[in-house]
Amino acid sequence: MNDPLLEIRNLQIDGESDEIWHEIIKGIDLHLDRGEVLGLIGESGAGKSTLGLAAMNFCRPGCRIREGSIRFDDQELTEQSELTLRKLRGVRIAYVAQSAAASFNPAHQLIDQFSEIPVVHGVKSRREAEKDAKDLYGRVLLPDPDGIGYRYPHQVSGGQLQRAMTAMALSCRPDLIIFDEPTTALDVTTQIEVLTTIRDIVREFNTAAIYISHDLAVVAQMADRIMVLRYGELVEEATTREMMSSPKMEYTKSLWAVRSFKKEAETVASAMSPVVKVDNVTAGYGSEDILKEVSFEIHRGQTVAIVGESGSGKSTAARVITGLLPPRLGDIQLNGKILPKSFKARNKEQLRHVQMIYQMADTALNPRQRIRNIIGRPLSFYLGLTGKQKEARIRELLSLIELEPDLYIDRFPDELSGGQKQRVSIARALAAEPEFIICDEVTSALDQLVAEGILRLLDRLQREFNLAYMFITHDLATVKAIADNVVVMLQGKIVEQGSKTEIFSPPHHDYTELLLSSVPEMDPDWLNELIAHREKHGVMSSTSIS
């Protein structure tokens, strides 16, 4: 029992891009005891996932293990044949992917996919596997454990799918499970449920686990020990408590400090009429209403955060304001004048003043246009700039978003990082010289450090140009950082709205309370205390409130 379950020594992995091999993992040592949970933390590109997959001696296409040894239970994995490895994977080492929705085969029932591995590897018969599946579905707290396995992946929610995937990983009672960002794609309230399930189940079966995440607060709940990675190198390693209380390296401290960004002062709504007024709007697709009698105002220089889980109607509100989804009832006013319901009927001036920044900068920028054209188009389209004037303005905007004009002006979006793309999106919105910008989850696809940079930029621009923002997000840390006013939405209705201080100080509405308490904190005992508290008071999910 004293031998480590997994021992990786001096692992070096290369990745290929454009026929040039460069190091992704630069000589990392890792050991893991039986029943231990190890947290891997780092930004995207730090090599977390690559290292996690390497624990099975698996490399993504375009990668290769150059050097190092991977010992799992006294077997040297790098010397094993593909056949031996295949018998090991899924049976003794399992993997839970980030997006359960993308990892399940949509054409098969959950239980078929559960049974496949044990049956193929000859661990269990089909009948035993199905029985086991129902047992495990119960243990991961899925509703209707006997029946849920016969559903297809699209018939269950994201959080349930992630739990079904955890159950599936346990099907052969593996010694090691690798969790690769299992809750990143989930709402905070769902995240809690999945986290609790994973932690309990790992303890119950005494399974060792590698938990990969970029969210420190989440890892703190799950792991016994934490390794911080950056650019494929180990920055720091310590037990969770030690790491939380006294991080040693500068980089680790900066990760801890990410959530420290706060807007300087709240902007109080001016007495003047609001820039945008959403007046009693009801809207939806077909006969179903997604938004129900929603009203709020946004003033100049002010940020209003719209908060809620997925499906609460946040993005629909944005679509109504932009005119993509004409409301069934109610009006949108811009500077006191009613806007035409559909964007097709709005004039250039009205369109110019409502700009939008999207969540996925990858799809928000046309991959076949250079940055020059992406930013330049609104300039010539709305403001009629041409030639030298336009060129100068593009350069000015690039400097404004802190990108060196000479370096970036002729690039394609593919040649930028995620954060840089988001900056270009911001520049495109700014180019129109709008009064109002809708930011739809602009930071949720980004690493925390990068996201903070974007928030700082948005804040600076707001002060410089007196912009009004509508900030759609499910991340309350972001709300705390940037909002002046907060609108909390649940199932298409506004649950509560008011200034940030009002919303964030008690007494809360039940749902706001649930949202607030679900945000992971940088305290290893937070999850335990929360669960204990909630069990006592009987609040568990958002559905129980509505």
Next chain:
Amino acid sequence: MSSNDISPPKAQVNRPRRTRLQNAFREILKAPITAKFGMLVILTYGFVAIFAPFLTPYSETEIVGPEFDVWGNEFILGTDGLGRDMLTRLLFGARNTVGIAFITTLLAFVIGGIMGLLSAIYTGWFDQVASRVVDVLMAIPQLIFALMLLTIFGTSIPILIIVIATLDATRIFRVTRAVSLNVVVLDYFEAARLRGERIFWLCIREILPNITAPLLAEFGLRFCFVFLMIAALSFLGLGIQPPTADWGSMVRENAVLITYGDITPILPAIAIAILTLGVNFLVDWFLHKSSGLKDGH
């Protein structure tokens, strides 16, 4: 960027940028042997089609010798049933058949492409009407439909081009509409629409650059089909009319020779086969590249 105290890895540091031409050249060098063969074939055919009058000793319709002369010194590939030089007609055939097929495919792409783009953008009644009309046209077997239309309207070359282009545009409409629909749902397209861009800009700047790869591949395939169709129609006597040299009708005119074990009538057919093969090889490679499937991925 924000306060990054550790420098990023070297691979992300700017490398000197390659021009598009250099990139294209590198890609061609890396192409598999089949694709290179395809390129060679197409270039050769193109060359022959353009320079046919200079490469041939006689004119296309000139009777220069006895009927059905054998392969030999005076006429390398012999003569046909009227005593016209076979080689000359074969080379001119490249010009006629390939040229007409190319123009037809181009026209089909203009019609089908525009309709497909508009259908993807105007998803309402316009799309419904266009799609149903296309369904009806596609429900009738293409060759029989073409024969019927050509019988009605006559068999001049402009009519031939218009008829085949219209029929083939239905396929291109489907492809263009499908790939455009993938672009129309993306955020940058939405952003452009919200900006208030006109339909022309949306098509030319936002959609078209992002669907060129599948459309080019489709162009290659369609070209083959059009080409085969023209050859087939000519063989049946409703395509390119004599005395214009054309591979389809040349097979028919000389078909009697097969009875005597002479392979001359097969030559135009071989010319058709090699071009089809070459184009397909090239298109395969192109599809492979545009689908993002690289080796090992």
